[in-house]
Amino acid sequence: MSDGLALNWRRIPERYAMKGNHCTNCKQDYFPSRMICPNCRRKGHLVSKDMPRIGKIVSYTKVMVGPSGFENEGNYYLALIDLGSGAKVLSQIVDSDEQDIHIGASVKKMFRKIGEVEEKGAITYGYKFKVVKPLTEDQVEALKEKNKK
Amino acid sequence: MSKLRRVAMIGAGLTKFGEHWNLSFRELGTEAAIKAVENSNIDGKEIEAMYIGCMASGRFVGQEHIGALVADQLGLNPIPSTRVEAACASGGLALRTGYLSIASGEHDIVAVGGIEKMTEVTTAEAGFALGGAGDQETELFHxxxxxxxxxxxxxxxxxxxxxxxxxxxxxxxxxxxxxxxxxxxxxxxxxxxxxxxxxxxxxxxxxxxxxxPISDGAAAVILAEIGLAKKLCENPVEIxxxxxxxxxxxxxxxxxxxxxxxxxxxxxxxxxxxxxxxxxxxxxxxxxxxxxxxxxxxxxxxxxxxxxxxxxxxxxxxxxxxxxxxxxxxxxxxxxxxxxxxxxxxxxxxxxxxxxxxxxxxxxxxxxxxxxxxxxxxxxxxxxxxxxxxxx
Amino acid sequence: MSEKQKAGIVAYGVYIPRLRITVEEIARVWEKDGKHVSAGLGLKEKAVGASDEDSATIAVEASRRAIEDFGITAQKIGAIYVGSESHPYAVKPTATIVSDALQAGPEVMAADLEFACKAGTAGVQMCLGLVKSKMIEYGLSIGADTAQGKPGDALEFTAASGGAAIIIGDKENEIIATIDHTCSYTTDTPDFWRRQHAEYPEHGGRFTGEPAYFRHVIGATKLMFKQTNTKAEDYDYVVFHQPNGKFPVQAANMLGIEFKKIEQGLITPYIGNTYSGSSMIGLCSVLDVVKPGQRILVTSYGSGAGSDSFSLTVTENAGKRKADVPVREMVNEKSYIDYALYVKHRGKINRG
Missing domain, CATH: 3.40.47.10 (Thiolase/Chalcone synthase)
Structure with a gap:
């Protein structure tokens, strides 16, 4: 967490906008992006794809003891989130009531600071998720429509 | 398996596992290796190669290049000595590497060690070091x-x-x-x-x-080709x-x-x-x-x-x-x-x-x-x- | 400004952090009469950014809502301006963070603005000029802050976190409200400032009132009336910068504007003063409810000092183009924290 300026900078499309990729051969999504499709290997064809900004919690935990870089955060929730197109993401869950965080809960992507670096260091930003009311089918359709534009 | 030579353990040595405030990384490794050599009733000079499992000495004690280091500490230079890393499976993989080096016919007797000295850093730093066993960029980062x-x-x-x-x-x-x-x-x-x-x-x-828990400790075993193992040891354990x-x-x-x-x-x-x-x-x-x-x-x-x-x-x-x-x-x-x-x-x-x-x-x-x-x-x-x- | 070069607001988005602290809780710590303070300021609580929120994250969330709710293609945004007095970096722009988060760049003009509480509306003026001159298709201006009040200072009761994003465009089928005219009223008035290495701003106490806030807000609004040949009665909704719940009401009184015209845009009583976000969030709240043909007057205020005034007319698109969640609904999603958590979240604990 300390330095790694270029490492974090390189990941900006992935962390800010959840840019992953998609294999046009086996139709699988990958997040983060991969160099080759592990299913099709060299027969696959990967194209850039923005991951859905909504998903469902597959598993979660409340972390009470964080690693270095997270000393300021106290407790925080981490979840494995199914993005619905073959890709999963591990992320913090924020702005959500404890009783709403459960397996199967719908979540939406938020833009937050990740970890807390030293006061003078570069700030790292990225995705976290919050629990939302499950979308109705109409809402999902409307969202797809909007994303097309 | 059929084409491989059979391999057996002829000795084992361990340090106590725990917080070793007065022992360093190299001393832990040396202690375990000496015990294994003594346990196997060999002199030590017979050892042709070493394989040492270690996950994160760089993060824990700031020391890399531990293959040569441990061989030096044991007076075994110039034999080949290799560090093997697969996070918490480093030790097991070192054993497998040592096993294969004999099974393949390359060596007859090798020492396999595993060392970690984790208490030189704070718990948060240790958590970060261990986090490297997962995906740094998508797991530990979050x-x-x-x-x-x-x-x-x-x-x-x-x-x-x-x-x-x-x-x-x-x-x-x-x-x-x-x-x-x-x-x-x-x-x-x-x-x-x-x-x-x-x-x-x-x-x-x-x-x-x-x-x-977070622990310091080291373990070592001596491996030998099966025929040699039978000569050197009354009751070897075959892998x-x-x-x-x-x-x-x-x-x-x-x-x-x-x-x-x-x-x-x-x-x-x-x-x-x-x-x-x-x-x-x-x-x-x-x-x-x-x-x-x-x-x-x-x-x-x-x-x-x-x-x-x-x-x-x-x-x-x-x-x-x-x-x-x-x-x-x-x-x-x-x-x-x-x-x-x-x-x-x-x-x-x-x-x-x-x-x-x-x-x-x-x-x-x-x-x-x-x-x-x-x-x-x-x-x-x-x-x-x-x-x-x-x-x- | 000529009729055929119409431009205006085509999208807007607001983000208000979830955490709240009440005025009474802050007063409890400093042994003041909370009810009295609350009544004096005209607000009960303020929004607080969590420890992982800053002006950049607020700016991104507000912008993303504007883009998503109104179906704007981020790549068509030609300019991004982020107005804030709490940019996360002293040197290094916030606008670049917003641009990459929205995937609007790299072919985009971008800059950070600072003019106390009116930096966001200054950005709206800049975007309007660029859109009207056809230099860009869309311009995005954001007012976002995690305002800092010195612990124990009067500002601590009101300095809040939040922000709004406004996208300016010129497509007739997209404009929700045309910006018919804008003007500013600017003087050098040191009522509030923060020096380079100071952690918290200083202010002139009562000096921030009459010679500062009121002079400029009234000055700019009267200038607007004069330049557009309009009067208070011509507007259906009026939004003033709202450093507390009282000043905008007083300003309206002084200008002969009825309270019901400023009520819809008066959001500070619920979330505190979000500085650069303040008047822009108020405007967004008005846009949530407007009907075609209605007229809106907005006058911001930034210490130091100046006011930007805008005269807007609501178009036929108003009914069709609205934010998914209205501001007045958004303010109800909240979770209260005490003063100890507040100082932790806002990084006010010196850990040596």
Whole structure:
């Protein structure tokens, strides 16, 4: 967490906008992006794809003891989130009531600071998720429509 | 296997596992190696090569290049000495590498070591170093500690199979009980289910006493080609199988969260290699870095049906005198978990057990044992099977 | 400005952090009469950014809502301006963070603005000029702050976190409200400032009132009336910068504007003063309810000092183009924290 300026900078499309990729051969999504499709290997064809900004919690935990870089955060929730197109993401869950965080809960992507670096260091930003009311089918359709534009 | 030469362990040595405030990384490694050499009744000059499992000496003590370092400390330069790294499976993989170096015909006698010195850094720094066993960029970056990754697996297991926190606690209770009789163990005292349940969450549902501790320690074994082993040693322990499988580093890449596929593959191959079935195994040292990990292991290896690992543990089926003795040494929970040393310690335990030298924790009439060493949250699994050689 | 070069607001988005602290809780710590303070300021609580929120994250969330709710293609945004007095970096732009988060760049003009509480509306003026001159298709201006009040200072009761994003465009089928005219009223008045290495701003106490806030807000609004030949009665809704719940009401009184015209845009009583976000959030709240043909007057205020005034006319698109969640609904999603958590979240604990 300390330095790694270029490492974090390189990941900006992935962390800010959840840019992953998609294999046009086996139709699988990958997040983060991969160099080759592990299913099709060299027969696959990967194209850039923005991951859905909504998903469902597959598993979660409340972390009470964080690693270095997270000393300021106290407790925080981490979840494995199914993005619905073959890709999963591990992320913090924020702005959500404890009783709403459960397996199967719908979540939406938020833009937050990740970890807390030293006061003078570069700030790292990225995705976290919050629990939302499950979308109705109409809402999902409307969202797809909007994303097309 | 058929074209490979047969390999056996002829000696084992261990430091005590725990907090070694007065011993450095190199001293721990040297102590274990000397004990193994003494135990195997060789001079040491016979050793042709060394393989040392170590996960993160760079992060823990600022020292890399430990292959040459340890050979130097033992006065064994200029023999080839190799560091092997596969996170917490570094030790197991060093053993496999040493095994293959003899099986292949390259060497006749090698030393295999595992060392980790973890207490030179703060707990938060150690958590960060260990986090490197997972996916740094997509897991550790977001604050995923190792307890958190296994907690995510535990949560799914609980939801799917009804595994309870008490059943997980039973793993720790059993392993502490075994550790009482292990002179090298970090925690030689029994604990109760209540103590585990009240020990405070680290990452829900895992509590402090569901987790293996941060430890210093080293382990070493001496391996020899079977013919040579018979000459040098009265009762060598043969390595009858060795397998190694991998999976995605990150949990997000796993097809299933209720099993570790690397364990399933490595164990299936091990049984195929040896012609054995889970029923033939008398005891196993499995990778219980967290209580849920032991439950996953005994299911994935096939000792118990999927979802039955928790109840089986609760019912005492994995106790020293149970259906199958799981972690007679006390496991990672009871002995401590100096990550690079653990895989080698597991082999050393099999060596002592199969030779009937395990004292109060001796598994009765144990003929065949296996070890299961996992790296990260299941991205590497190394397994070995052992049998005492008839040498008289 | 000529009729055929119509431009205006085509999208808007607001983000208000979830955490709240009440005025009474802050007063409890400093042993003041909370009810009295609350009544005096005309607000009960303020929004607080969590420890992982800053002006950049607020700016991104507000912008993303504007883009998503109104179906704007981020790549067509030609300019991004972020107005804030609490940019996360002293040197290094916030606008670049917003641009990459929205995937609007790299072919985009971007800059950070600072003019106390009116930096965001200054950005709206800049975007309007660029759109009207056809230099860009869309311009995005954001006012976002995690305003800092010195512990124990009067500002601590009101300095809040939040922000709004406004996208300016010129497509007739997209404009919700045309910006018919804008003008500013600017003087050098040191009522509030923060020096380079100071952690918290200083202010002139009562000096921030009459010679500062009121002079400029009234000055700019009267200038607007004069330049557009309009009067208070011509507007259906009026939004003033709202450093507290009282000043905008007083300003309206002074200008002969009825309270019901400023009520819809008066959001500070619920979330505190979000500085650069303040008048822009108020405007967004008005846009949530407007009907075609209605007229809106907005006058911001930034210490130091100046006011930007805008005269807007609501178009036929108003009914069709609205934010998914209205501001007045958004303010109700909240969770209260005490003063100890507040100082932790806002990084006011010196850990040595």
């Amino acid at each position: 604050g995923a500690t190792f307890p958190a990754l296994y907690a995510l697996l535990a949560k799914v297991h609980m939801k799917q199979f009804g595994t309870t926190e008490e059943q997980m606690a039973a793993v720790s209770v059993k392993n502490h009980k075994n550790a009482v009789h292990n002179p090298i163990a970090q925690f030689r005292k029994e604990i109760s289910i209540e103590q585990v349940m009240k020990s405070g969450y680290v990452a829900t549902p895992l509590k402090l006493l569901d987790c293996s 009858i199988g060795s397998t190694h499988a991998t999976d995605s580093l990150a949990l997000t890449g796993r097809k299933s969260l209720t099993e570790l596929n690397a364990t399933k593959v490595a164990s299936a191959q091990l049984f195929h290699q040896t012609g054995l079935t889970p029923k033939d195994i008398d005891m196993a040292e499995v990778h219980d870095c967290f209580s849920i990990a032991e439950i996953l292991a005994i299911e994935d290896i096939g000792f118990f049906k999927k979802g039955q690992g928790g109840p089986a543990t609760e019912q005492g089926k994995t106790a020293l005198d149970g259906e199958i003795a799981i972690n007679p040494s006390g496991g990672l929970k009871g002995c401590g978990h100096p990550v690079g040393a653990t895989g080698v310690k597991q082999a050393a335990e099999m060596f002592q057990q199969l030779r009937g030298e395990a004292g109060g924790r001796q598994v009765k009439e144990a003929e065949i044992g296996l070890t299961h060493n996992v790296g990260g949250s299941g991205a590497t699994c190394v397994m070995h099977a052992f049998r005492l050689m008839e040498n008289r």
